[in-house]
Amino acid sequence: KHRGWLFASFLAMYLVNVAGNSVIIAAIRGDTRLHTPMYFFLSNLSLVDICFTNVIVPRMLANMLGKSKKIPFAQCLTQMYFFVTCAITDSFLLAAMAIDRYMAICNPLHYTTTMSPQHCLLLVAVSWVLSHLHSLTHTLLMARLSFCGPNVIHHFFCDVQPLLTLSCSDTSINELLAFTEGSFVIMSPFILIIVSYVYITRAVLRVPSGGGRYKVFSTCGSHLTV
Template identity: 85%
Template sequence: MMRGNQSRMTEFLLLGLTSDPKHQLWLFASFLAMYLVNVAGNSVIIAAIRGDARLHTPMYFFLSSLSLVDICFTTVIVPRMLLNMLTQRKTILFAHCLAQMYFFVAFGITDSFLLAAMAIDRYVAICNPLHYTTTMNSRRCLLLVTASWVVSHLHSLTHTILMARLSFCGPNVIHHFFCDVQPLLMLSCSDTSVNELLAFTEGSFVIMSPFIFIVVSYIYITRAVLRAPSGRGRYKVFSTCGSHLTVVALFYGTIISVYIRPSSTYSVMKDRVITVIYTVVTPMLNPFIYSLRNKDVKQALKKLTQQRRPKTAPTAKKS
């Protein structure tokens, strides 16, 4: 939509997943349910870890940080999408669109770095157990989490500043359910070569660097486990790492297929389903993946449930 003789867009139109009112009804119910499960599940994981002293270890510190980021990551997208479905008012101001893009990119990359930090933690615990306490001390863990947030937000800020400098002359229709980098670039009437170069080079770097750390860590972990004489010990290690590997596969398997490729091959229509998986489904599944096969988390959740359960007053004995 244009105001007066200005050549700059002041708002965009988010088409969402579908324009069919019948489909929007069940989509609204589905996404609302997934969002509530995501927030509740990740909040419970954070509360359980904070409330159980046995879980005050580097591995669970990273897990609670990941749960917090997953809540933020989905909150950037889903509430706005639900509002658009409910009110049928699909417009979004240019400034709000940039803000959504900024936080989406920042939290998505923070997720990536935290998964790498968790892989490094498992590598040190399994390959260098005697030095684990000194290597993964609380100061270093806090530094890793802080660095994940700072680097991610700086990268996202660079994207946002470059995007804000572009001109958008029309059309103003975004064929997506949120403001992502590529759909916005496709609408710009300016030269987007610098933005595309940044998205492909630095974007590939901040996504692939953590992924490479994870792959290398698990190569060393696998070598160490295969040398272990006890089959029971091998099973215990793989069981511990299995949850993390499942989350890594879900996250990187979808996000790499969308972003690590030239912008000329990008197709919003084809990639929307994949985008739903890593923005909504994976953050919702993470609490279940980490809790179902983890005895420590199960015990912490049981303890948390018992603490929240109202205590019944003792009945007086009859004389």
């Protein structure tokens, strides 16, 4: 009974997520007025969110209904690979959006040339490439480990840390990489966003009219909240 309610709830949220992000992408592609850097990054963020959801939720829903909750090791690594890729791409895209807001507010005269379509496309491409390289490194290091059993993941999908706790091999290299390179990849977009908004806030506070300040903060508020 409880499993049925959980399945229905998560299925509804899954469908709303996919439908909502699909509508955002379609609206941005279909309206030429939205062909700006900010909306370009937003459409890519929606695409990543769809991929993110599809990596985890369908398998989780199948586990809720099915009696067998087994997942082959190759599928587990594949799920982990794409989960990490989507998570890191998400962070990089939010950082790219922060750069866009910084240029629009703090350097408006150079905005058109700096945030040209080519540069925006390059930022998105770099976000995907770095995320795939990061994920591939962790996946290859995970694949070399031995798992002696019992191979039960106390988690609803294959994540890095739950898999490391199951290994009977030496995981020091994996943990060192997660602590060093992983921390850098996660923290660098966060620091970039914070620094960008420090400069944006300073610029906004110099705006003489309250209406102007409100307009800028309302434009950036939703992004900063995310």
